[in-house]
Amino acid sequence: MRYLSLILKNSLRNRRRSILTIGSVAISLCILGVLIAMYQALFLSEATPSQALRLITRHRVSLTQSFPIYYREKIQRVPGVKDLTVWQWFGGVYKDNRDPKNMFPRFAANPDHIFNVRPDYQLPDDQKLAFQHERTGCIVSRTLANQLNFKLGDRITLVGDYLPVTLDLKIVGIYDEPDKVPQLYFSYEYLKETLGPNSPFRDKVGAFLIQADSAEDVPRIASAIDHEFESSPFPTKTESEKAFQLSFASFIGNLKLFIMAICGAVTFTILLVSGNTISMSVRERIREVGILKTLGFTPGAILGIILGEAAVISLIGGILGTLLAQGMCSMVSHSPAANFMSGLSTLGISSGVGALSLGVAVLIGLASSFIPAWGASRTTILDALRYSG
Amino acid sequence: MAIPLSYNLRNLVVRKTTTIVTALGIALTVAVLLAVLALVHGLQTAFQSTGNPLQVLVMRKGSNAELSSAMTRENFQTLKSMAGIAREGNEPIASLELVSVINLPSVDSPDGMNVSLRGILPVGIKMRDGLKLQDGRWFQTGQREVVVGKSIAKRYPGAHLGKKLRFGRGDWEVVGVMDAGQSSANSEIFGDLNQISSDFNRADGLSSALLRATDQASVTALINSLNDDRRLGVDAQTEKSYWDAQTNSAAPLQFLGLFISIIMAVGSSFAAMNSMYAAVARRAREIGTLRVLGFSRGSILLSFLIESLLLAVIGGLIGCLLVLPLNNITTGIGSFVTFSEIAFNFRVSPEIMLIGIAFAVFMGTLGGLFPARTAARKEILTALREI
Numbered sequence: 001m002r003y004l005s006l007i008l009k010n011s012l013r014n015r016r017r018s019i020l021t022i023g024s025v026a027i028s029l030c031i032l033g034v035l036i037a038m039y040q041a042l043f044l045s046e047a048t049p050s051q052a053l054r055l056i057t058r059h060r061v062s063l064t065q066s067f068p069i070y071y072r073e074k075i076q077r078v079p080g081v082k083d084l085t086v087w088q089w090f091g092g093v094y095k096d097n098r099d100p101k102n103m104f105p106r107f108a109a110n111p112d113h114i115f116n117v118r119p120d121y122q123l124p125d126d127q128k129l130a131f132q133h134e135r136t137g138c139i140v141s142r143t144l145a146n147q148l149n150f151k152l153g154d155r156i157t158l159v160g161d162y163l164p165v166t167l168d169l170k171i172v173g174i175y176d177e178p179d180k181v182p183q184l185y186f187s188y189e190y191l192k193e194t195l196g197p198n199s200p201f202r203d204k205v206g207a208f209l210i211q212a213d214s215a216e217d218v219p220r221i222a223s224a225i226d227h228e229f230e231s232s233p234f235p236t237k238t239e240s241e242k243a244f245q246l247s248f249a250s251f252i253g254n255l256k257l258f259i260m261a262i263c264g265a266v267t268f269t270i271l272l273v274s275g276n277t278i279s280m281s282v283r284e285r286i287r288e289v290g291i292l293k294t295l296g297f298t299p300g301a302i303l304g305i306i307l308g309e310a311a312v313i314s315l316i317g318g319i320l321g322t323l324l325a326q327g328m329c330s331m332v333s334h335s336p337a338a339n340f341m342s343g344l345s346t347l348g349i350s351s352g353v354g355a356l357s358l359g360v361a362v363l364i365g366l367a368s369s370f371i372p373a374w375g376a377s378r379t380t381i382l383d384a385l386r387y388s389g
Numbered sequence: 390m391a392i393p394l395s396y397n398l399r400n401l402v403v404r405k406t407t408t409i410v411t412a413l414g415i416a417l418t419v420a421v422l423l424a425v426l427a428l429v430h431g432l433q434t435a436f437q438s439t440g441n442p443l444q445v446l447v448m449r450k451g452s453n454a455e456l457s458s459a460m461t462r463e464n465f466q467t468l469k470s471m472a473g474i475a476r477e478g479n480e481p482i483a484s485l486e487l488v489s490v491i492n493l494p495s496v497d498s499p500d501g502m503n504v505s506l507r508g509i510l511p512v513g514i515k516m517r518d519g520l521k522l523q524d525g526r527w528f529q530t531g532q533r534e535v536v537v538g539k540s541i542a543k544r545y546p547g548a549h550l551g552k553k554l555r556f557g558r559g560d561w562e563v564v565g566v567m568d569a570g571q572s573s574a575n576s577e578i579f580g581d582l583n584q585i586s587s588d589f590n591r592a593d594g595l596s597s598a599l600l601r602a603t604d605q606a607s608v609t610a611l612i613n614s615l616n617d618d619r620r621l622g623v624d625a626q627t628e629k630s631y632w633d634a635q636t637n638s639a640a641p642l643q644f645l646g647l648f649i650s651i652i653m654a655v656g657s658s659f660a661a662m663n664s665m666y667a668a669v670a671r672r673a674r675e676i677g678t679l680r681v682l683g684f685s686r687g688s689i690l691l692s693f694l695i696e697s698l699l700l701a702v703i704g705g706l707i708g709c710l711l712v713l714p715l716n717n718i719t720t721g722i723g724s725f726v727t728f729s730e731i732a733f734n735f736r737v738s739p740e741i742m743l744i745g746i747a748f749a750v751f752m753g754t755l756g757g758l759f760p761a762r763t764a765a766r767k768e769i770l771t772a773l774r775e776i
Contacts, residue, residue: 017663024659031652060492091457162457164449200594233558258642262421262649269417269653273660276410280667 003301007308014281018313021277025317025361026324028270033325033349033357034332035259035266041347043256047242048178050120052215056087056244057225058207060235066204067234075208078224080217083116085109086188087209090167092160104144104182106158108191109209111137117211120178127152127173135190137172144182145174156184163201165194180333180346210238267360274317275368278310282372289376290384299377306376310369311362318361322354391688392679397696401703404668408700411664415704415752418653419745420711425646426744427715427735432639432722435733439572440628441518443475445611447598450622455488455597456505456729464621465598471614473607474600482601484513487586489596490729491556491578493545502721503729504541505577506556508585508595516599520574525550525565530581536565538575540719540732548578557588573632576721576731599628639722654752657704661756665697669764676764677772690765697757698750705749709742 011018057075059065075084088108095102111132115121123139131137140150150156150171158167169186188205195202210225212218222238229236239247289302297305326349333347349357379387401408440446447468448458465485474481487508492501514520514527524542528534537548542563553560561580569575586592602608608627615625669676676689684692716737721730 016666020659020663020666024656024663027652027656027659031649035649065489093451097453159451161451161453162459164459200590258645261424262646265417265421266649266653269414269657272410272414272417273656273663276407276414276660277663280407280663 003305003308007305007312010305011309011312017277017281021274021313022317022320024273025270025314025364026320028266028273029318029321029357029361030324030328031266032263032360033322033353034328035263036356037325037329037347037349037353038332039256039259039263040350040353043246047240048120049215050118050178051241052218053082053212054117054241055210055212055218055222055225055238056207056241057210057236057238058244060226060237065234066201066206067229067236069203069205071205071229071234071236072208074228075210075225078221078228080213080221080224082211082213083113084208084210085113085117086205087207088188088191088205089207090158090160090186090191091162092158092167094156094158101147101182104147104184106184106186108188109185110189111187114185114209117209118177119211121175122177123173123175127175130172131185131187134170134172135187135193136168136170138169138184138186139173139175140171140185141181141183142174142176143180144184145171147182150174163191163195164199165191167191167194178346209241267364270364271368274310274314274364275371277313278306278365278369279372281309282306282369282376286376286379286384286387289379290381290387293381293384303373303377306373307366307369310365310373312365314361314365314368315358318358321361322349322357325349325357392684392692394695397692397699400668400672400696401699407664407667408703411661412700412704412707414657414660415701415749416707416711418650418657418752419705419708419749421646421653422650422748423708423712423737423741423745424715424735425643425650426741427712427737428646428720428722429636429639429643430738430741431720431733431736432731433636434571434736435573435575435731436632436635437629438570439574439632440630441516441601442627442629443602443605443608444516444628445600445602445608445615445625446628446631447600447615447623447625448596450624452624455486456490458488458596460485460595460598460623461593462595464623465595467621468598468600468615468623471600471611473602473611473614475603480512482512482516484510484516484599485582485595486513486597486599487582487589487591487595489585489589491554493541493547493554495545503723504545505729506535506585507577507579508582509579510582513582513599514579516601517569517572517574519570519572521568523566523568525563528564528579528581531584532581533559533561533584534564535561535578535580536567537563537578539566539568540575540721541578542566543719544721544732554578557585559588573635573731576729576733642722650748654748654755658752658755661697661700661752662760664700665693665757665760666763668696669693669760672764673767673772673775676767677769677775680767680769680772686765690761693761693764694754694757697761698753701749701753701756702746704752705746708749709737709745712737712745 059067072084075081086109090106090108097103115128127139131139138156144150152171152174154171156169156171158169160166167186167190192202210221212221218240225238226236292302329347329349447460448455449460452458462485469481469483474483476482489506490503491506493504494501523539528536535554541548542550548554548563550563550566552563554563567574567579586595600611602611612625615621615623679689715735717734719732719734721732723730
């Protein structure tokens with residue numbers, strides 16, 4: 001575009017104002033970027049290939065209720081089920097709960113099956129074997145190990161709350177996994193032993209994690225399992241891991257509505273702010289527009305120059321905002337909040353979200369400047385030259 | 390000598406478009422903050438109006454929620470005989486309760502939300518002050534009947550009076566709707582303790598006990614003696630402090646909302662700054678004239694700052710108006726302590742609106758201080774010469 005240098009010069013002429021506008025656009029777009037990324041991570045992200053094969057079976061009523069352990073054999077026989085493991089959430093206390101880092105999720109699982117169900121857990125074979133053979137052994141994710149400085153051989157004591165036991169565990173393995181969530185697994189056998197023969201919790205579990213043969217089988221397996229136990233005293237609910245995570249997120253309240261409402265408010269605010277600035281600078285320059293017109297600039301060219309200036313300013317704001325948003329996302333993904341909502345731990349501005357925010361920025365620039373620019377391009381030369389501040 | 394306030398007001402009126410737009414920007418920021426505060430305040434009201442300070446809630450040692458607690462009938466008998474418990478006739482006022490969650494489909498989520506179910510005896514109902522029946526009747530002992538809180542009746546079509554709920558080993562008839570004022574019992578379902586505990590196979594694995602103390606002094610004594618009794622293995626606290634502590638289930642939303650509104654505030658004060666700088670630039674000659682008339686630098690600074698504050702307060706007021714319609718709208722939030730949903734109303738209280746105005750004033754100060762300083766520093770001659 002041949003007016004590019006004019007546009008750039010114009011946007012630099014009131015430096016303070018341009019910087020302030022860029023600043024406020026950047027900040028608004030940063031919020032917008034983080035929220036869109038969050039929305040994407042929680043509600044839109046596709047299941048990863050290994051995740052698409054997994055299902056979770058829990059008590060129909062809620063995660064806090066349990067069903068008998070013998071369901072295991074029945075589920076194993078459902079066609080299409082490759083393998084499954086107990087997935088017993090163990091609340092309890094590690095050291096003390098005042099530090100949110102200590103409240104990482106911990107589960108009891110079957111060491112012989114967990115690696116079939118979670119083939120994406122990467123750890124050396126000897127550590128796998130150690131987990132399968134040492135009664136009190138436990139494995140922790142790399143993320144957790146880094147957070148709390150856990151090393152192989154460290155001892156961990158977990159004091160149960162609703163399960164009235166105290167577990168003395170020893171770290172025998174550290175695994176790498178794609179979700180980057182802090183997590184600990186210990187042996188279900190050990191939990192059972194500690195509970196003792198008379199505990200009402202002994203032959204009950206809260207959930208199973210299931211690996212299907214193929215992703216196409218998943219919906220069929222889910223309904224087959226739920227059908228099997230439909231009329232038993234402990235009906236089940238089986239859903240894909242992704243759906244399970246979503247139901248967990250929706251628990252915090254109407255997050256979708258919350259995010260959308262704030263996005264709306266933020267977008268509208270930037271529209272106002274940048275519209276205001278642009279019209280201020282147009283008003284100051286009406287006389288200049290008259291001079292440009294006497295020099296032979298067409299209304300179209302003038303419209304283009306003013307719109308271009310707005311687009312440049314908001315684009316710069318958009319770029320800064322997106323960069324800021326990326327920084328913010330990595331902060332969120334390392335915060336304790338990520339412990340509770342999977343999806344947040346890998347939060348980041350994807351190229352799609354980045355492009356979207358920049359698009360929104362340019363669009364906002366154009367939309368907010370259109371009315372003043374249109375007005376300026378339409379004023380007659382005489383009116384424009386006569387105009388005083 | 391101070392410049393009259395009407396000067397600032399008229400100036401805001403002269404540049405009305407800019408004024409309105411900047412004020413709206415501030416208003417939206419204030420509105421976001423207020424919406425979050427109203428939500429948190431509503432939740433706080435629900436939890437804080439639950440619980441009687443004279444009543445002591447006893448759970449198993451280490452449990453931080455009734456849901457994860459356990460209490461045997463034998464332990465309960467021991468508890469009942471403790472000193473300091475109020476009596477009615479010959480019976481100590483003490484209630485053994487079972488808390489569980491069931492899943493009910495609602496309009497918002499067809500897959501169902503978790504709702505607290507409380508198995509209770511007649512004494513337990515009596516111990517909840519302010520709890521009254523709104524519709525229907527109380528459940529009868531030994532019957533598969535339940536009474537639902539009014540929020541539940543409102544939010545869950547399946548829990549209307551006369552409908553049947555399916556949980557445990559079969560159907561339960563909804564025979565009444567209870568009104569618990571502001572308290573969280575509005576989001577609970579009450580049924581007969583013995584019926585419910587046998588349905589859930591927990592005839593002897595109940596959740597918690599609620600004891601009424603005779604007076605304030607015996608509350609403390611009772612709590613201390615319960616906590617010190619190693620044989621019982623229980624944690625005791627006042628019912629009130631238990632519910633107060635639940636307020637933190639709004640913490641994630643509160644954090645997110647505060648964070649966003651603070652960042653938005655920076656953006657909005659940039660906008661206010663822009664509009665004030667423009668005002669200063671346009672009125673250079675006016676400023677020069679004011680100085681010639683004898684107004685000091687200080688009064689110019691103050692005048693522009695006041696103008697920015699006025700702008701912000703207008704924005705703050707609009708923000709308050711924007712969130713007013715939210716007042717008393719019912720919403721629900723899940724708690725990771727009770728693992729169930731609690732319904733509550735947004736509460737836009739006067740205190741919250743004051744916070745909003747203060748927030749706006751903060752933005753106005755931030756946005757007005759630098760432009761006002763620029764205005765005050767102008768030399769008379771250069772100011773008069775500017776166009």
